Amino acid sequence: MQFTTPLIHGRLIKRYKRFLADIELENGETITAHCPNTGTMLSCSTPGSPVALSLSNNPNRKYAYTLEMVQDNSTWVGVNTAKTNVLVAEAIRTGKIKEFDAVKEIKREVKTSVHTRLDLQVFTENVDIYIEVKNCSLAQNNCAMFPDAVTTRGTKHLTELMRLKEEGENCCIFFLVQRMDADHFTPAAHIDELYAKTLQEAKTKGVMVLAYQADVQPEYIEVNRPLTVRL
Known part of the structure; x- marks a missing residue:
């Protein structure tokens, strides 16, 4: 972008x-x-x-x-969360997210239940998948972390992804790390223990957990590489 x-x-x-x-x-x-x-x-x-x-x-x-x-x-840190979904959708569309290829369509703000919307639904030649995107601006000791505050809403999204997975849908939680001084990602259990535990549960139940890093510069922001996820 x-x-x-x-x-x-x-x-x-x-x-x-x-x-x-x-x-x-x-x-x-x-x-x-x-x-x-x-x-x-x-x-x-x-x-x-x-x-x-x-x-x-x-x-x-x-x-x-x-x-x-x-x-x-x-390092520059992207803090405008209104751009996060745009960045991830652009990266998926242009083939920078290796887990999703041959993309045919991307839907935004997809309603999955009465009170819940997820950020993206991606349709490829082989599969369709629901994706909830989170912006990660926190890093310490080369480790990117989410959340930076207790997030009831974030835990609710994980619960929704697990529900959809149990119904046979493909689901992903995607962390966009908008800073270049991290080499891996982990949930911030010291900030929100429940979120960290729920993320681990979601991974165990088959929800895909991805973290990608963006190069953030005053001229551009570009998603450029995956990060190792440590749960």
Whole structure:
């Protein structure tokens, strides 16, 4: 995914109210940006961190700037979770996800029960599969981790994948690691023990567990390689 216009650089003053971040731009101006991330951004919300922003030309938006990435541990971290499904769908469509080939169709936001939607349903020549996508921005000691906060919703998605698998459907939980300083993935059991246990159960019951890494740069974000998953 290429950014169609150059991102604007600055430094993070603070992130607050979950969806807002105050930024000092390179020209010294202070602005408030929309922060499209429901997580805690545990390792990438330190005041003073370099950031990159997009600027909308929509005059009706309350906050014209959007926080796209934050630099942590000398690596850019993609924090705009609104782009996560787009990135994964693009990678599947272009053949970068080796587990899915000969893709014929990709559906988005697929309703699987009264109260649940999953991110993607991929149809290939040989199989169709439901995929729930999670954005991973947390990393410590070269290990990417999810979640960065307790996620009841995330556990619910795993339960739904297991239900579908028991009904004979193909299912996958896909972690997109949007930072380059990790060489493997593991669930953050120290943050959400139930999620980690449920992920292990889902794997045991046949749900595919994948983690792929994205190269995050101010000019582009590109899914580029699989990571080893350690449960």
